[in-house]
Amino acid sequence: MTRETIRVVIYGLGAIGSLIARRALRRKNLEIIGGIEINPEKVGKDLGEVLGLGEKLGAKVVHDKDALDFLMENRPDAVIHSTLTFLDKIYPQLVRCIKARANVVSTAETLAYPWYRYPELATLIDEMAKKYEVTVLGTGVNPGFIFDSLPAFLTSVCVDVKKIHVIRSIDAAKRRFPFQKKYGLGMDPEEFREKLSRGEITAHVGYAESILLIASMIGVELDRVEEGQEPVIADKAMETQYFKIKPGQVCGIRGYGIGYHNGEEFIRLELLAAVGREDYDEIVIEGEPPMKWRNEYGTSGDIATAAMVINMVPRVVRAPPGLLTMKDMQIPSLSLK
Ligand SMILES: NC(=O)c1ccc[n+]([C@@H]2O[C@H](COP(=O)([O-])OP(=O)(O)OC[C@H]3O[C@@H](n4cnc5c(N)ncnc54)[C@H](OP(=O)(O)O)[C@@H]3O)[C@@H](O)[C@H]2O)c1
Numbered sequence: 001m002t003r004e005t006i007r008v009v010i011y012g013l014g015a016i017g018s019l020i021a022r023r024a025l026r027r028k029n030l031e032i033i034g035g036i037e038i039n040p041e042k043v044g045k046d047l048g049e050v051l052g053l054g055e056k057l058g059a060k061v062v063h064d065k066d067a068l069d070f071l072m073e074n075r076p077d078a079v080i081h082s083t084l085t086f087l088d089k090i091y092p093q094l095v096r097c098i099k100a101r102a103n104v105v106s107t108a109e110t111l112a113y114p115w116y117r118y119p120e121l122a123t124l125i126d127e128m129a130k131k132y133e134v135t136v137l138g139t140g141v142n143p144g145f146i147f148d149s150l151p152a153f154l155t156s157v158c159v160d161v162k163k164i165h166v167i168r169s170i171d172a173a174k175r176r177f178p179f180q181k182k183y184g185l186g187m188d189p190e191e192f193r194e195k196l197s198r199g200e201i202t203a204h205v206g207y208a209e210s211i212l213l214i215a216s217m218i219g220v221e222l223d224r225v226e227e228g229q230e231p232v233i234a235d236k237a238m239e240t241q242y243f244k245i246k247p248g249q250v251c252g253i254r255g256y257g258i259g260y261h262n263g264e265e266f267i268r269l270e271l272l273a274a275v276g277r278e279d280y281d282e283i284v285i286e287g288e289p290p291m292k293w294r295n296e297y298g299t300s301g302d303i304a305t306a307a308m309v310i311n312m313v314p315r316v317v318r319a320p321p322g323l324l325t326m327k328d329m330q331i332p333s334l335s336l337k
Contacts, residue, residue, distance in 0.1 A: 004029070005028070005029055005030060005031040006029060006030050006031070006077045006078055006313055006314060006317055007031050007033050007074075007075075007076045007077050007078075008024060008030050008031065008032050008033065008076055008077065008078050008079070008080055008313065009032075009033060009034045009035065009036060009070075009071065009074065009076040009078075009079045009080070009102070010024075010032060010034075010035045010036070010047075010079075010080050010082070011035075011036045011067070011079050011080065011081040011082070011083060011093060011097065012036070012037065012081060012082040012083035012084075013035050013037050013039075013042055013047075013050055013051075013061065014082065014083070014178065015176040015177065015178050015179075015302070016082045016107055016176075016302060016305055016306065017035075017080070017082035017083075018050070018051055019302055019303065019305075019306045020080055020082060020305075020306045020309055020310060021035065021047065021051055021080075022051055022053075023303075023306050023307070023310060024080070024306075024310050024313075025057075027310060027336070028336070029314060029335075029336060029337050030310070030313060032047065032057065032059055033059055033074055033076055034047065034059045034060050034061065034062065034070065034074060034076075035047050035050065035059065035060070035061040035062070036061070036062055036063075036064055036067045036070065037050075037061050037062075037063065037064065038063065038064045042061050043061055043062065043063045044060075044061065044062075044063075045061050046058070046059065046060065046061070047059040047060070047061055064093070067093070067096045068096040068099060068100065071096060071097060071099075071100030071102055072099075072100045075100065075101065075102075076100075076102045077102065077103060077317050078102055078103040078104070078105065078313050078316060078317055079097045079102045079103070079104050079105075080105055080106075080309055080310075080313065081093065081094070081097065081104055081105065081106035081107070081108070082106065082107040082309070083108075084108065085108055085109050085110060085202060085205050086108070086110050086117075086205075087108060087110045087111055087114055087117065087118040087121050087122075088118065088121065090106070090108050090111075091121055091125070094106070094125060094136060095128065097134075097136075098125070098128050098129055098132050098134055098136065099128075099132060101132050101133065101134055102134060103134045103135045103136070103313075103316045103317050103319075104134070104135070104136045104137065104316070105137050105139060105309050105312050105313055105316050106136070106137070106138050106139075107138070107139070107140045107305060107309060108138050109138070109140070109143055109205040109206040109209060110138070110205065110206070110209060111136070111137075111138025112138040112139060112140070112143035112144055112148070112206060112209045112210070112213060112325065112326070113138075113143070113208075113209035113210070113212045113213045113216070113325055114138065114323065115212075116208050116209055116212050116225075117208075117209075122323055125323045126322050126323035129321050129322050129323055130321045130322050132321075133321045134321055135316045135317070135319040135320065135321055135322065135324055136322075136323045136324065137312060137316050137319075137324050137325070137326070137328075137329070138325070139308050139309060139312055139326055140304075140305040140308055140309065141299060141301050141304035141305045141308060142168065142204075142206065142210070142301065143206035143209045143210045143213065144305070144308050144326060145299070145304065145308055145326075145332075146166065146168050146281050146299055147166055147168065147206070147207070147210035147211075147214075147257075147269045148209075148210040148211075148213040148214050148217075148326065149213070149217075149326045149332060150283065150293075151164050151166055151214060151283045151285070152213070152214045152217040152218055153331070154283060154285055154291055154293055155218055155285060155287065157289070157291075158285060158287040158288060158289065158291070159287075159288050160287050160288040161218070161285060161286070161287035162266075162286040162287055163264075163265060163266055163267070163268070163284075163285075163286040163287075164214065164266070164267045164268070164283070164284075164285055164286075165267075165268045165270075165283070165284045165285075165286075166268070166269045166270065166281070166282070166283050166284075167270045167272070167280075167281070167282045168269075168270070168271050168272070168273075168281050168298075168299075169272045169273075169277050169278055169279065169280050169281070169282075169298065170271070170272070170273040170274075170277060170279060170298060170301065171274075171275065171276060171277050171278070171279050171298075172185060172240070172251070172252045172273045172274050172275050172277070173238075173240040173241070173275045173276065174279070175273075175301060175302070176302055177241075177242045179301070179302075180240060180242050180243055181201070181242075182201050182202050182203060183201070183203050183204075183250075183252060183253050183273060184196070184201050184203065184231060184250045184253070185240065185242075185243040185245060185250060185251060185252070185275065186243040186244060186245045186246075186249055186250065187201075187231075187249060187250045188248070188249055188250070189231050189233060189248075189249075189250060192231045192250045193231070196229070203229045203253045203255060203273075204229065204253070204255050204271050204273070207227035207255060207256065207257025207269055207271075208225045208227050208257055210257065210269060211225050211227075211257050211258075211259035211267045211269065212225065212259070213325055213326060213327065214259070214267055215259060215267070216325065216327050217326075217327045220261055220266060221261065222259045222260060222261055222266065222267075223260045223261065223262070223263060224259075224260050225257065225258070225259050225260075226257070226258050226260075227255070227256065227257040227258075228255065228256060229253050229254065229255030229256075229271075230253065230254050230255070231250040231252070231253055231254075232250065232251055232252040232253060232254055232272075232274040233248060233249070233250065233251065234246070234247055234248065234249055234250070234251035234275070235247060238251055238275045238276065240275060245275065251274050251275040251276075252272070252273050252274020252275055252277065253271070253272075253273055253274070254270075254271070254272055254274075255270070255271040255273075256268065256269060256270050256271070257269040278298075279297065279298025279300075280294060280295060280296055280297075280298050281294065281295040281298060281299050282294045282295075307334075308332070310335075311332065311333065311334055311335040312329060312332065312335070313335070314335045314337060315329050315330055315332075315335060316329075
């Protein structure tokens with residue numbers, strides 16, 4: 001690339017897409033040239049209005065059905081994509097970006113290691129990305145960092161690793177509305193289980209993706225992967241900015257993923273996200289040398305996702321074409337150029 005700035009379109013201007021847009025506007029290396037949405041309250045407006053900036057940016061927000069024309073006309077270098085979680089749902093959106101020869105960085109959890117749940121779609125995207133000479137990457141805070149890239153990075157000073165154990169503990173009350181909603185806050189436990197099994201809520205998606213991402217990074221063959229989540233039940237009345245929770249209702253989740261190697265637990269990921277929980281992240285590596293990494297503040301999920309996506313844009317623009325994962329990225333860091 002000879003130009004100094006990377007021209008970017010934001011696909012999906014919900015809680016995370018809007019945060020990404022606001023923070024990307026402060027980066028000198030990025031120029032936000034438009035947005036794509038389905039929400040009628042956002043479509044047709046200037047991006048500055050949609051973001052509540054009190055000024056126009058001269059960047060239009062268009063409807064998803066006009067996305068291909070918009071992308072073909074404006075030819076962004078990259079699309080930051082933050083709409084939905086599951087690859088089968090976002091596949092048509094990714095195809096539009098690829099056909100317009102735009103590189104893509106997406107927050108879709110299942111895109112972080114798409115060969116696990118969607119091997120056929122992953123192959124199709126990889127082939128199409130190579131044909132149109134663009135790069136597609138799924139990333140964020142988790143999957144993308146806490147449960148995968150960071151523990152894998154820490155093993156770079158180990159000569160041997162017996163087990164990787166990650167715990168992410170989150171005060172769900174501090175998270176955005178879509179997070180609290182998808183974690184079932186305020187639901188009765190039965191309703192939570194039914195909605196989770198029907199896919200109407202998801203809680204966390206990506207335990208298996210993160211495990212397979214670590215395994216692919218460090219080169220370990222896993223026998224199998226398992227994952228699961230259970231509601232955490234409130235023992236007293238609780239309230240967040242968005243939900244009132246009665247005793248006996250869901251106030252969060254406890255979830256896990258396990259990757260087995262030679263019949264033994266090799267990777268264990270645990271997520272505890274409930275109202276009032278302590279915020280911290282901890283990674284324990286049983287190996288030579290052993291290691292314990294801990295973030296006492298907790299890695300603030302929304303801003304960390306925005307940061308990871310923004311920081312990966314220049315890398316993705318420079319990366320070889322294809323459907324890549326965090327394994328293929330140059331050591332992740334703040335990326336001001
Ligand atoms: N990897 C990570 O670490 C990570 C971290 C945070 C979030 N995420 C994921 O990122 C995604 C966005 O999260 P969020 O909290 O911002 O959710 P959100 O507030 O629901 O935002 C999604 C936005 O995309 C819009 N949208 C849906 N389908 C669209 C389409 N076909 N074309 C254009 N826009 C479309 C939605 O419009 P409507 O509101 O009208 O439906 C909404 O405004 C979710 O899948 C979330 O799970 C991943």
